[in-house]
Amino acid sequence: MARAALSLLLIGLVLAQPNQPAAVPRFPLELPVIVAILIAWPGRARGLRTLTVAALVAGVVLKGLDLALHLAFGRPFDPVADLPLLASALELGEGALGPALTLLAALALGAGLAALAAALWWATGLWTRHDPPRRGWALVAVVLAAGLAAADLAAPERVPGAAFTTALSVERGRAARRALDDLAAFRRATAADPWAGHPDPFARLGEAELRIIFVESYGRASFDNPLYAPHAALMAEAEAGIAARGLAMRSGWLGSPVAGGQSWLAHATLASGLRIDSATRYSALLASPRRTLFELARASGHETLAVMPGIVRDWPEGRRLGFSRILAAADLGYRGQPFNWVTMPDQFTLAAFDRQGHQPARVAQIVLISSHAPWVPEPRMVPWEKLGDGRIFDAQATAGDPPEVVWRDPGRVRAAYRSSLGYALRAVTAHATRSGHGALTLILGDHPPAPFVSGLPGRDVPAHLIGPPELLAPFDGWGWTEGLIPAPDLPVLPMEAFRDRFLSALSGRP
Template sequence: MPQHTDTRQSSGAPSDSGTPTDPAEPGAASETEEAKAADGGAPASDTEASGEAAAESTAETDEATEDTAEPAEDSTEPAKGDQTGEPAETAQTAQAAEPADTAARPDDTDEPTAEPTAEGAEATGEAAEPDNTDEAAAKPAQATEPAAETDAATQPTAKPAETPAIRPWQLRRGWRRWKGAHPVAAGRVSHGVTLLALLLVVAALLLPNKEAQFQAAAFTRLPVEALLLGAVLLVLPRRPRLAAAVLGGLALGVLTLLNVMDIEFNQYLGRSFNVVLDWELLDDAQSYLADTLGGTVALLAAVGVVLLVLAVLAVMVLAVVRVGDYLGRDKARSTRGLLMASVVWMTCMALDIQISGIPVASQHTVVMVKYHEQALRSTIRDERDFSRTAEADRFGQTPADELVPDLRGKDMIFTFIESYGRSAIEDPIPAPGVTKTLDTSTRALADAGFHARSGWLTSATYGGGSWLGHSTFMSGLWVDNQNRYRTVTSGDHLTLTEAFKKTGAWDTVGIMPGVQKGWPESKWYGLDKVYNAFRMGYAGPKFSWSTMPDQYALEAFQRLEHGKKRDKPLTSFVILTSSHQPWAPIPKMVGWDQLGDGSVFKPIEAAGNRPADVLTSSTRSSEEYGKSVEYSVTALTQWLERYGKDDTVLVVLGDHQPNARVSGDHASRDVPCSIVARDPKVLDKIADWGWTEGLRPDHDAPVWKMSDFRDHFLTAYGSTPHPSKR
């Protein structure tokens, strides 16, 4: 419509501040009509038409004053009243007024009517006011009494007033009116939102993927990716620019989420998030939360994560769109700004300008994208190469009678203590208590006739993923990710427990208090029987993630398998879980004869710390971690003193270091490993290993990769290598 264009040109031009100026006051239309009435000649019908035209023109003028970044929406809004988009009450009032005018002018011709009164002119002017709905609805009724009588006749019963629901378009109009009334404040708000959007984009481009890298200098850099994105948005027309901004925002949101995942994985597992292999670990994380903090907390955490993902994506899209709109609003100014920023970036790059050792000219996002792309390629390549590696086994074809002949007749016990790492022995917080316990236990075992040798093994995992450490140690393969774990456990690579079973001279059993689901890997480990969390008769409370105290699990092992008379010795695979994070509450030792079904632990669990009390403090976590290791070591060594025999051989080690909250950001992956036996010949076989006497390895004791232990062990005890063919 022509009047649309005229209205926008006259009152919608941008102001100097970049904010469109206010449209003309709606009352102007009323003043014009009153002037015509005073001259004495405008027909009433013309007055009504002019009022409607003025309302429509004013509504469209409101659209023109909207910020250029916000597309006009009134033209496509479903009308609630008349064409002006006013509420239904105004339209109905206008319709009710028409019969009154007709009654006043029965000969509805082109001849001019009598001069309207001042009251009628005032009513006409108020009807043209688009924003004052209540007054517009009331004034026409005052102009013609017959209309009022008609309304009274047709609506004899008055309905109680209802508060109308606030519609989104009403909020937008309210915002427009506020902008018109407060142009300076509105301009400041608009510029503030744009600045915030720009800061969000820059922060996302500079976000580190490790917690230790969070420092002020990391966010004072100039990212080249922001300059490139700005250049792309600047040269595109409006619609392509909007599409590019949405896609760019989604990409930036995904990259932000990957960086957050890297932060958490580096904190808990000492490595970055693998976009191919680690998705299934998220389910394990939820299960851990449910076991530790309860199912409700786990559910709320899952919902919170989903909402956070959606919020990050939405916010990044809106931020990039906002920046793109700002750049497109004044392309000449934006071009100058981008050129200046590009010159600054190139200068900082050429001169290698740094703040706190961090280059000002940043390429962080490019580096991160390359990193994830290389990790993806490496994962695909590793899957192919590891399959061939797993098929080759130095002892894969060794005959049964040539496997571990020097251990025939021995009861073999391979035991893992959860999260038992070098930090427990050398970190200043947990070390005093743990080293005292190890030294005390060494002396107690010596009094019982047992002696030990200890060294260090470098675990394939860190902070979690215990099954990766277990499979690495038992198979002699470096199993450091979930894909390798699936590959090795679905094959026939020889494990230590399978080697003893293969001889036919040993029975095999697994004591797995942490297993609460099906565990098909037991076949690969060569276990005849497996006792999971539900098969050991425990009726006491859980201790956070741990289903039962280690003392009870060891006593159940004694009752169910180790203490029974049998024709063959036993090879056992035992996992102790009381030192699993979050290290609250921690069990305490009770009399071995008092264990019963585990109910004795109820008051101990009730009086213990809650996980939330420990997780929030790194120092507190370290202290409680040390206490949990002390408990596990004490339970195991007391069990050995109590039930160990002349032919008992214990191999005990940790599966991995505790997470970075306890061990620090730069901790090694080393764990202690000890071999304990009464028979001196057992330890004589490993005399050339250079391991330390006792349960506590020296700081400079030999360090092997955990995957090397299997071959060292099999060779030391007389096994003959017969490699399998690929």
């Protein structure tokens, strides 16, 4: 009796495993179906047990991936689009924990799944050893239990318990079908571009430089969550300094396609004017004839530059996205210690961009990464004239507790995020103050941080236009707030709508 109870408990816990933090487990209606089937057909025990254990372990993996993505990105796992994230997770783990601990964690996960499979094999085996009379009752139980599970699938919440694992599997199958249909529709959308053939969408830019600067993990929480009130105070202080230099400012909200990570999808969304919220859409964009903002700039005679301190490997898609020149991490001259995954502090990245010299009518994308997880060690500003080759940051890069210590406490994680993003905002606003003349600068967040850090739902990010008043005049009709603090009730512009609206303003074309 004790072994039977333990068997039921193990299978039941696997079936009731939640797939998101707020889920409330209910009695799994699949449990009596599984047990009754194993009792009713002992002649096929090995095959039935193999299928059952494989399905249960696959369900554990799927729910675990769902839970991880809910915590990181505020959404479930997409079996079609999210497989490439597994490699990205390993890279982030190596940067935060080191290769040895990451390998150990991967091995422990594999060993845990193997142990679970072995335990489920034992648990399912207990129910294949019953005599023939009991098998007759088991057939009746199969019909009744399967009917109850089917009733839950048809009308959830109306029967006791839930066929949650089955419902989740069915939904993932439907989601995969929807993803394939969506991809077909997206491919059609890439062929229709209102800016194809336009002679110069940047006509009003003149000889000014356009700088599009992404600030990692900069979301609405910096203004709406009291925990991050120092960010709003910092921006208010920066606003006064920028205005004193005779520069104008406008701020609003954009709706990012992602939250918690996958910054490159936000970059591609802004550049393409299409919503890029998955790896499949990103790949489809690269294979499509759609021209990005940077391709349009290059076609109209502008130099295009990408400053990418987070790129440490070959990046062939950079050319496809429209960049005539790419400065990756190795090209920026940093010789200091990395800040875990972060290759160099934002202040150095911005100074390296300045060392390239002002180029008339250049269109540049700069991606800042100091506020990227794991947010430790925490960087601090140093005098601009003392940056040198970056070794001045070495003491900061080796200070404080490592990520594996800080990340044991959610409160410390949020504090580290607050400090790191505060540094990034200081660096980018100081840069705009120092070198904003002769340039139109767009500073924006790529996405909010993970929901457990932001404390807010949604994917809104702040966006700030900074430049001489004559360069900001074409945007007066947008209704954005003057200064660096966007009004909380401003309508949110989807990030995919920004490109066309921005080019309409710069070109003078409605």
